[in-house]
Amino acid sequence: MTTPVIGWERETPVPNHAFNDYLNARNGRLFYDDLDLAGLVIPGADNHGLAQPLPSPLEIVYLPMIRRRIEQLRRAFADAAAEVGYPGRFHYAYASKANTAEEVVRTVLLAGAHYEMSSVTDINIATLMRAAGYITPERMVIANGFKPAGTDYARYLLRFRAMHDALIPVVEDFAELPPLIEAGLPFDVGLRQKTYGQHASAAEMDAANSRFGFDTDGIFRAAEIIASAPNLRLKMHHAMIGSQLLDARGFVAGLTPAAQVYARLRQRHPDLSIFNFGGGMPVAMTLDFHFDYRDFARRLMLMLRDVCAAHDVPPPDIMGEMGRYTTAEHGAHLFKIVSVKENGSPLPWYLIDGSIMSAFPDTWALGEHFIVLPLNHLDKPFRRAQLGGMTCDSDDVYPPKPSRSALYLPAETNGLYIGFFGVGAYQEMLGGVRGSKHCSLPEAYELIVDRRDDGRYQFDVMPGQTTTDVMRNLGYVVSAVEPRLL
Numbered sequence: 038m039t040t041p042v043i044g045w046e047r048e049t050p051v052p053n054h055a056f057n058d059y060l061n062a063r064n065g066r067l068f069y070d071d072l073d074l075a076g077l078v079i080p081g082a083d084n085h086g087l088a089q090p091l092p093s094p095l096e097i098v099y100l101p102m103i104r105r106r107i108e109q110l111r112r113a114f115a116d117a118a119a120e121v122g123y124p125g126r127f128h129y130a131y132a133s134k135a136n137t138a139e140e141v142v143r144t145v146l147l148a149g150a151h152y153e154m155s156s157v158t159d160i161n162i163a164t165l166m167r168a169a170g171y172i173t174p175e176r177m178v179i180a181n182g183f184k185p186a187g188t189d190y191a192r193y194l195l196r197f198r199a200m201h202d203a204l205i206p207v208v209e210d211f212a213e214l215p216p217l218i219e220a221g222l223p224f225d226v227g228l229r230q231k232t233y234g235q236h237a238s239a240a241e242m243d244a245a246n247s248r249f250g251f252d253t254d255g256i257f258r259a260a261e262i263i264a265s266a267p268n269l270r271l272k273m274h275h276a277m278i279g280s281q282l283l284d285a286r287g288f289v290a291g292l293t294p295a296a297q298v299y300a301r302l303r304q305r306h307p308d309l310s311i312f313n314f315g316g317g318m319p320v321a322m323t324l325d326f327h328f329d330y331r332d333f334a335r336r337l338m339l340m341l342r343d344v345c346a347a348h349d350v351p352p353p354d355i356m357g358e359m360g361r362y363t364t365a366e367h368g369a370h371l372f373k374i375v376s377v378k379e380n381g382s383p384l385p386w387y388l389i390d391g392s393i394m395s396a397f398p399d400t401w402a403l404g405e406h407f408i409v410l411p412l413n414h415l416d417k418p419f420r421r422a423q424l425g426g427m428t429c430d431s432d433d434v435y436p437p438k439p440s441r442s443a444l445y446l447p448a449e450t451n452g453l454y455i456g457f458f459g460v461g462a463y464q465e466m467l468g469g470v471r472g473s474k475h476c477s478l479p480e481a482y483e484l485i486v487d488r489r490d491d492g493r494y495q496f497d498v499m500p501g502q503t504t505t506d507v508m509r510n511l512g513y514v515v516s517a518v519e520p521r522l523l
């Protein structure tokens with residue numbers, strides 16, 4: 038088991054250095070691409086033309102990264118297809134559950150991605166995005182999630198289908214079929230197979246303990262029901278095996294039993310044309326990440342070609358529903374070190390002006406790692422330290438409790454700021470937006486960053502919560518108290 042590299046791991050200063058393809062130190066300060074992060078929060082610094090520095094903590098939403106990653110993966114699949122002569126297409130879909138913020142969904146759709154959704158609210162978002170022209174008529178909208186008869190999700194899907202032909206419900210239980218059949222509207226549908234986990238055979242997949250999808254017998258029976266319904270057409274086979282799958286060879290091996298089922302289904306149902314591997318596309322959440330996307334695409338295409346040839350059916354179009362991959366790296370969260378506490382603990386506590394566990398729930402819930410780097414003082418010596426949040430919760434720490442990763446930060450803590458990176462997927466959705474958080478800490482300001490065609494940065498500031506916002510949210514009648522006391 039390797040130990041994730043979460044930052045600079047030495048005591049020596051690092052004034053100039055490329056940590057990865059977007060984080061680099063220049064003259065002792067940390068830049069995200071060309072954005073001097075310290076400049077956003079430190080008074081008197083070059084703050085990119087902002088009227089004044091923004092308050093800390095500060096959440097950064099860096100939209101150009103979303104476009105970059107989509108483009109990078111499309112290129113990897115196009116290169117692999119050219120190399121092996123794969124005849125099928127690659128469809129990039131965005132799994133919106135990773136981050137459903139308006140500016141994220143809009144950016145993804147403007148980059149041409151298809152839209153994968155999983156709830157009734159997502160349908161309303163898709164309706165808005167379609168009205169605004171971001172979901173174009175040919176764009177596939179893939180509906181995963183449970184949608185049995187009688188649910189709002191099932192009802193709203195029918196309404197959305199009336200306005201959008203390219204809606205593809207992915208059916209994963211027999212109870213989801215009647216509303217589609219009874220609606221009478223023509224539907225292209227998908228079928229989700231129970232594939233979650235790393236399995237060597239269809240029998241192993243069938244025996245797995247997962248609530249998602251049909252077993253092999255069930256998927257064939259569901260396909261027959263679809264074939265006999267005059268308004269349904271089976272177009273997609275859905276086979277997700279996991280998330281953040283770091284081994285390209287293992288990823289493809291895990292998809293192989295599902296591909297065999299795809300090919301057998303395709304023999305009986307010739308409209309079937311898309312193999313959807315769902316999520317799992319990994320992305321750098323730490324600094325030791327390496328994954329060759331083109332190699333993955335090449336292996337996947339070769340596997341699908343071999344399996345389909347053995348079953349005498351054409352290789353499918355490929356779809357992935359990239360959640361974490363699309364959004365992890367566009368998100369960063371900046372904090373100030375407000376105090377350093379040396380109380381006999383093995384390492385000094387660097388205390389931040391916010392909460393680690395509220396901002397990144399995966400740290401305490403899953404022991405997940407993210408990148409942490411100082412925004413300034415990179416030209417001064419470092420020392421090993423640990424981070425503590427402002428709540429009074431013993432889990433509000435970083436590195437997470439079970440971790441053996443080493444965190445080094447500048448020994449000079451006067452005016453020190455740090456950033457968490459790779460936090461743009463799932464963390465905000467799990468922690469909640471505009472809610473009331475642990476220990477009633479208000480939510481941070483948010484800075485949405487984009488880049489104009491001339492390369493200059495463009496900013497949108499979303500104010501954070503005040504303490505009275507939090508109190509109102511919790512049901513307090515704030516007007517009952519003299520305003521100057523709050």
Ligand SMILES: Cc1ncc(COP(=O)(O)O)c(C=O)c1O
Pocket residue numbers: 132134135153181277279280281315316317318358359360361362
């Ligand atoms: C059906 C489905 N597709 C795609 C995803 C996205 O997965 P990832 O974040 O690994 O890309 C998920 C995540 O839970 C999912 O449930």
